[in-house]
Amino acid sequence: MTRIVALAGGVGAAKLLRGLTRLVHKDELVIIANTGDDTEIHGLHVSPDLDTIMYTLAGIIDEAKGWGIANDTFNCLEMLDKLKQETWFKLGDKDFATHITRTQMLKRGMTLSETTIQLCRTLKISAKLIPMSNDPVRTKIISHNLCLDFQEYFVKRGTKDEVTSIIFEGAQKAKPAPNVLKALKEAERVVICPSNPLLSISPILSIPAIWNELKNSRAYVVGVSPIVGGKALKGPADRIMSSMGHEASAYGVAKFYEGFLDHFIIDNADTFDKERIEKLGVKVTVTDTIMRSLEESIHLAKVILDAR
């Protein structure tokens, strides 16, 4: 019986989930991951957020980079470069194995969620990880008169473009993957991981059936701010919040989640935001939210589970 559902993006979410999975029984936790960042590269299907979560939970993540597999090499990429292929998307040799395997499973008719179950099983991950949808949803970044694929914006152009709009292509028609709605219905608590609100959490919420379920849910919704002291811990969340007209602060994120957020966990550095957030009708817990170690991940997970 699902007790807790986590909505998750990439690195920040993965770090939190590493703590959460230590505290919550595997049958009681369901992780719903963003697939808006998914892309096809070199003819292979790549699901960056699913992979980051899988690699982190399997204990094989490259901790320094936050993505990819530890101690990986880049010989395939080097040879692809010799063969005049585009190589701005940095895939390691071991990482390629995941994409090759997943692509072949998809080609054989498996759904993305089925491939995820299979990959998690072989990597001995017991947590239930589900892509938000088996239908393609693709995040597109609009920068003035430019429309960029997400990875083009994020990796190829290094988030240098000002984001003026974001589109989740396919979201309106996308059905939640099997067990997503069931998990949300059963959940006592929904955790919004410290992921980019606009790029990682929004794509999940942009699927109408998921948004409806969450909006009407009686679950206690606890979020963690990905912005600490006005800065994103990783990635361009702060700049995007600003350019999209939101305040780049813990308060700005809480305001963005207003309407379905019950409780927000903010960092000690943002104590001054507590009162403003509470005025939105959202409870606040102030703690150390930066996860530099497994212990700190477990600490934050405990704060989330204790929030009420």
Add this chain to the structure above:
Amino acid sequence: MTRIVALAGGVGAAKLLRGLTRLVHKDELVIIANTGDDTEIHGLHVSPDLDTIMYTLAGIIDEAKGWGIANDTFNCLEMLDKLKQETWFKLGDKDFATHITRTQMLKRGMTLSETTIQLCRTLKISAKLIPMSNDPVRTKIISHNLCLDFQEYFVKRGTKDEVTSIIFEGAQKAKPAPNVLKALKEAERVVICPSNPLLSISPILSIPAIWNELKNSRAYVVGVSPIVGGKALKGPADRIMSSMGHEASAYGVAKFYEGFLDHFIIDNADTFDKERIEKLGVKVTVTDTIMRSLEESIHLAKVILDAR
């Protein structure tokens, strides 16, 4: 204008071609390669003979193994193993790049010969390398009541099965790749490389239009024995010759090519076979045919070009 056409399999052919390309102008030589060994593995199209020739001519072949790329690593394969994929087909990380690139080109609608031109260009190979056909021809090995894919027989089961029959699936319907027949028509000299007669040369000859062209050709056909002193230099040629009812000797190979072979190059170790082969109406040159270095490859190529 094509002066010389070489019919080629894998390692032995590649070594000879390395010499031949030093002596013959690139516009005068066309290499027609066997694709009967081609396979799809991990969803990727692999053309072992094309690759061995390409890597050898590009100077990046793993000389010790005779296949694959020098100084390659096997991290992708190791990870595929963790993901419970079959890994008996040993693909290196750099090697994967070739298969990934070719597969994507094919997916985009390019023919196998177009992908080969493209790959050769990026690897700075000036020789004209053409797959025998753009249509799938697949070598199947029959061992008593067992039907094995070529790579299953060759790699997975290590050539341990007795070959009782060989099938070239698709050959009857296969059209020669563009320029194959034109090259054969123009050629003054056809070189049968020291490749496995039954597994590497026969698939090429099994394409009706190629066989017709060769049979009626006025070109001087010069072969090199892949069998030296009754043994194959590499691979199971000797055992297969025997199990298929041929003599496992230079003479046996000459007899197999009887009818279209004009001149046969045999090793010093097989001097005693000279007279028997000449009785087939085939001229014979005896020399050192083992290619341990570029110099020895050039020597053998020279003997082939001088044969008359």
